[in-house]
Amino acid sequence: MNVKLRVLSAGVLFFMGGQMLAQKTNQKKDTATNVKDIEEVVVVGYTKKNKDVVTSAVSSIKSETLERFSPITTVANILQGKSPGVDITAYSGKPGSGANINIRGLGNVTTTSGASSPLIVIDGNVVGNNDTAQFLLNSIPPGDIEDITILKDAASAAIYGSQGANGVIVVTTKNGKGKTTVFYSAQFGFSEKIKDINFTMMNAAEKIAYEQKVAALGTVAGYYSWPDQQEINDALSLDHDWQRDILRRSFIESHNLGIRGGNDKSNYSLILTYDNDNGIVQYLNAFRRYSGRFKYNGQVNEKLDFGVGVGASYRRTQDPRDRNNVQNPFRAMYGYNSYEPVYNPDGSFNNTFQGFPILEALKNNPEYNSDVIIDANIFAQYKILPYLAYKIQGSGVFDANTYDYRIFRGSVLDQILGIGGQASKTLENSFNYTFTNLLTFSKTFGEVHNVEATALAEYVNFKLDRLNAVGRNFSSPSLSEVSNTSTPFSATGFSRGRRLFGYGILASYDYMKKYIVTGSARRDADSRFGANNVWSDVFWSASVAWNITRENFLKDNSYINNFKLRASWGTRGYNNIPLFINQPLVSGGAYGGLNTPNNFTTLSPSTTQGNPDLKWEVTKSQNYGAEFSILKNRISGTVDYFIDSKKDFILSIPNVGDSGGGYATSINAGDMRNRGWEFSLNGDVIKTSDLNWSLRANISLLDYKLNKLRGDLESQRVVGTINMLKEGEEPFIFYLVRSAGVNPLNGNEQYYDINGNITENYSPADQVALSGKSPLPKGYGGFGTTFRYKNFDINADFNFKYGNYIYNYMALNMLNSNNGANNNLRTDAIDFWTPENPNANLPKPGAAPNGLTGLQTSDRFLQDGSYIRFRNLTIGYTFDRKFLGENNPLKKLRLSITGQNLATWTKFEGDPEVSIGSAESQTGAGQTFISGAFALYSYPQVKTFLFGIDVEF
Template sequence: MNVKLKVLSVGALFFIGQAAWAQKIERDTIPKENEIDEIVVTGYQKKNKDDVTSAITVVSGKSLSNFSSSTMGTNALQGKAAGVNIAALNGKPGGGSAINIRGLGNITTSLGASNPLFVIDGFIVGNDQRAQDVFNSINPSDYENISVLKDAAAAAIYGSQGANGVIVLTTKSGKSGRPVITFSSRIGFSEKIKDINFRMMNAAEKISYEKQMFALGIPGYNQWTDQATQSALELDHNWQKDILRTSSIESYQVGIRGGNEKSKYTISLGYDSDNGIVRNIHAYKRYTGRMKYEANPTDRLSFGASMGVNYTSSQEIRDRNNTQNPFRAMYDYNSFEPVYMPNGSYNPTRQGFPILEALKNNPENINSLIIDGNIFAQYKIVEGLNFKTQLGGYYNNIRRTSKTLRGSFLDTILGINGSVVEQNQNRFRYTTSNTLNYVKSFGNHNFDLLALVEYTEFRNDYISGTGRNFSSPSLSELGNASIPFAIAGYDELYRTFSYGAFLTYDFSKKYILTASIRQDKDSRFGRNNVSSEPFWSLSGAWNVTNEDFFKSGKVVSLLKLRASIGTRGYNNIGLNLNNFLMSGGVYGTFPTIVANSNYGNPDLKWEVTKSQNYGAEFGFLRNRVRGTIDYFIDQKKDFILSVPNFSSEGGGYSTNINAGDLSNKGLEISLSADVIKTSNFNWSIRANTSIMSYKLKKLRDGEMERIYGINILREGYEPFSFFLVKSAGINPANGNEIYYTKDGGTTEIYNSNDAVLIDNKSPLPKFFGGFGTTLSYKSFDLQADFTYKSGNYTYNYMARNMLNYNNGTTSNMRSDAANYWMTPGQTNVLPRPNNPTNAPGGITGVQITDRFLQDASFIRLRNVSIGYTIDKKTIGESLPINKIRFSLTGQNLATWTKFEGDPEVSVGSGENQTGAGQTFINGAFALYSYPAVKTYLFGIELEF
């Protein structure tokens, strides 16, 4: 229903959940409400909420703006939308996310493979990790809102790009009237979240433990004298305090918005800095700028343009599984080992490597420039018929520099007299789309037809040079390296061409039908399958509320039923998987050429997802209570997977094939309620949850399973179920660990060949979502948000390392490592350390079993923000300030979990999971990556 807003003696405009409401405040009465027509951005079109037949969640930019400036927009979206499972890759400032909309997007084991399609102001950015980088380059202060398109009815129009859902960002636009200038600033700090459910040994505990191990005759442990013990106890300290620090965060944004009936504009600039929690480096700096302009010079012509510039500079740490990683070093170093040697140099400790020295003398820097732009023009040919052309693209330059300074500790070990690696990468993508939109009404019959033609091109070039042996000890640039050690480079290109149509029909806003069809051509697929099958969707909705028999309802104020079915494709695959490639090299002084390890597949075809969705939107008591419920089935056919070479080819080759089918099913529920609504006091609550199930329906003919270390793909089970030897506990008579054999028997001899699939345990959560509350009283406001996941498991390699007595010879241990079997009858303990024959070949130590497979369910207090606003009435007319708001914000303030460590794990070890050809399974294991941080911010916002 349309509502004309007039100047009210006492009035307010509230944005509640996903809808806007006009309120007229009357003294001592409950506000009366009338819903304003809400516009939902679906990507190619903007639609009235009543006309939407698909599963779409809209999140306001304001609800995401409370987060730290170094928290990327995708991370801030966590817990805000039902069906959207987001996990930060790690806690590093400026880090991205692993995103799954409606379950596991696909089986491909590479970072970003399950990303949704990202769209910014109508510009299609892409559905890979590069596209997420562009999306995250936009300052959250510039967000107007985000629409998440989840089912086929919403995403099928994007064809091969929309298989994993679509995230549509609308940035802020200017408004008619005098210019409005805004300035905001936040300063604060962050610190590592305290270790959860475990504690490391202090000096006294570790020395006592080493004495026990020596008495048991464990190899590698030495005897402690009384004098050495006393000296070591005096050195007791916490390495986390020596390696880590409290970070410093600052953020500044300034913007101006304005316009008139003919044109509107907005300009913003920002600076963010977060030096991170690791000493000796500055983790993250960002400079942003954004401009947006829209004009309607005539009744027929409108056009607009937007451009964003983002420059980031970061100093990196080694995210690997040794003490070159500060987050492993701080656990491995013993608390009785000092930071410095008597001569003032850094102590390499028993680990043989001084991390604090390396952070200074082995620097690694990444500088990234992202420029994104979008321009469009729309012309009304005749009444109801509009033509729109749009061109959007981005350019991303990444320069990475890694140095080993001459004379550094690592340089001395390597004996290379200094080295430098310079890497430079340029990415450029553009998309041009042309649409013809015809809108016509015949009485109560309304038609909306959109025709589309689209072309995309992506180019990527890379070059890397390595030099060694610095001529001058004080210079570390590539030109100072006297030995050109290595050089590498490549160019990449792909193109897509698409055409499609989208039809919407409604009768009196009561019954709505939509249909879409699209076909794509993509150069990344095999030459025999360049063209996709047509991607299509059909959907319908019934606005029961608009029926005459329903309009007098006082209890049920909103009821809308929806259903949809359709198909979507998937094209987020590596380049040249379809081609046979050769690489050049050298053998001695002779040039060589060899086949690439990837064996091209010219028959590679498209993954296709067939989706069904059945949903309802409802509201009670004049929409004081409102919500949505959706049940969906996604069936993925011919998913793409890299497999080892066929028997007909020799060597260590692999090829990408269409390997099988996958099914995701789920139930999504969102609820919100205005508990109290008066002129001075408002209190609302909200919650969303997703209930998921997954099943690998089929693998390629003749293959029933694929093993990925501790995870497995097997027909009929959850994808990436854990594949481990099962522990049967401790033999109380002798303290040896008992293992289940593959046939169900038991043994005290460990054999990795006894690994079995652990049913119903995988890294995929069964439940996830968020809940929160918002309160406002006069000028005060409070917002709190929680996120949660349940039913997912993570293998805790950190726990195994810290409890394995073999590691105690050089590394510190967890305090509960001393809880091992000592006397007959003990069961709930670690196995006895002095068992030398618990595996073939006499392998000793705590073995890799399901003992360390832990439930990673958690609830986290994600964000709390308290604010106070001083309005114009209080400020007075003498000052040119319209509004001042002060705020205090905290992030990651509390976590409830049984997991021993941080349960919000995505990347376990970046250098072992996220590179080319490596296996990345989101949340599969925990292994010393950058931890989550607790953040506190003070903010001030001014409006002129």
């Protein structure tokens, strides 16, 4: 944070809830100064602004807030519940996993992972809005971040043009200040799977009793009656919990070593980091990362400044299969019966009733991902005149990704497939670079009129190269590289690229920081759009603000320290779309297959037809807000109301063309509207030099509506199998057959047909749109408290979400009598209908009138995903120079204990923090991803405990 203190004598700075205050230390009473004595600087667009003259909706999270948290692998998840308008859900509990980030609701209706992600900017480097950008963000230690500014409305994000359509997250890392400082921090701890919420699995005795009860009915094939008591006793003696066999308590460690320093002419910062989290899955080393970051800013003379920043990160993960099949360990730990042993008597792995030993697969079918990511940023700024400066900046991000998957020869999977082992390797290199030119005019006229204007021109180029090779039948069991295979299976590759050019202007005027007006305009050209619409319309913004506390009638009051009203309007474009959907493509192959005799090459049109008229999605935004602080800044807060109207969103239309089905094209289709309220409130309950206690809270209330899909051509569309886009409703409302419960007379499951009549005949034709029930939350936010007494501090934070629904496929599987012959079930699966139990929750096992058996996909398992989570608790003590001694080279020593994901309150049966339900079925090319739509055995969230130490020399 860059601050200017007008008066600060014999004082000390401290931070409360992101607000920086000045307070004298020679008295115990509350002596906080007026907020106008401190000028807080925030990053807005390509420029930095005094917070007093910011007219747009931005949230700023400062270093002291970030340092209270200790996730060593993901910075994005730190932001959960910290800023109004920002909804963040971790993709999964996998170490190093990213997050689904929505700023002010759903960005668009594209069902691709990351399609609604905001733009990420790090130290001026526009790194992008893809997975690489998140990996890069997560490689920065939280303690190295000075602040994170979130740009939410058009007034702040429109200057980024099409890249800022879904908002912008601007990260500023710390600069060196003053005398050289060497610092080291470390964290050690462990994590474990969060305990199952609102359900338990059967133990051996419960499962055997269930099987006996169903077998006695004779209505479901495959159930064993367990007639021999000795056999039962033997099975009971094997009782164990498969979660304990497949999972473990992980080991976590993190080390950060750095040096910072500087003076009026230059400053520098260097930090090196090592992170390791071996994860909760047996035999896998889940995550390891080495990273470093260097910054230098210098002044050559009074006219010329320059700076350079370089970051490098190597990340390696070992991943389990995340798909709903026998290779998924998270399905196996629920599906294996508790009386089935891990090992056979000869010491080999037991295949179990699933026919597949997951622990053997974890050892013999390894899957690795590794990335080398390098980002660099260099700039020079020349002051042409005292009020006119030119800045040129070049930045880039290089990502070299390697994916490696092996099926060792002789493994169980190899025996099932009969392939003699397999090696698959994918190499993917991407390079994104940006050149930016900025010309800035800044001058004050008559000491009261402040004018600033920045003109910019920007060029972005992205290139991706990919190569994949798969070989089978290893020449030797001890060799497992692609070059050691004797049967080539496939070899594919491609190169892709895109270019963007934009130019624009950002201007502001204020009168004594009392009345402020800002505006921006930008236009982009992007190669991803159709040939007839490469150039966008002008993305513009206009905003105004009134600092009422600077008026004479409030200037000298002692109660209202800050009161500002602001409003903004504008447009933003959207360009985060797949490459080549704007142009026709062809693909090649071999007729009859690669290894068949007399094959010949073929050339055929792609199944995606290009659209030369494809144009930009546009978001029109309005924002009306207020900021205030009162009682010597003891209480502060913000209120915002926004409307985002999204027009011409891009939609893939299937079954087009003269040849009928099988082809699709992307068009600009309908309109969508997000609107909502955002509130934040911070309060200092106690504030003295020795004792501080603060409270904070924020909440966002959202309302979504799909105004138009394709009008008369298409007013609704099924997305995936259980969601729908329907005009007049929230996007992605659930589309399901409605359950009418169990018929108490005969035990059959009942349903509502499409006309609302009760029937016992299940039919997918009776699926209907469930109005008001979608995966999108109607509200989210967070609250917390910080308590400090002298050098002792406690920090607690909670986050919450409500109004969203999740389809619980796991509950469907775990209660389904069709699965019980070979799978373990939940304890409440025993509550099925019998003549003696006519009011049971579940239908009787066996055939229904239409010939189906077991539970079917209906809204019986559509569950409320609302929750409150105790996200973080940190307790720490700082030993200062007074304790350590003035002559001690050690300036600071801090010890802390942190717990994360400590408790969850929800009605959902399982973990309600769901984003990806089944990664391998949702996040690949051409797959359907709707964040939070369903739960299906993905990598579970974890509870973490860490011990930390921070030292400074």
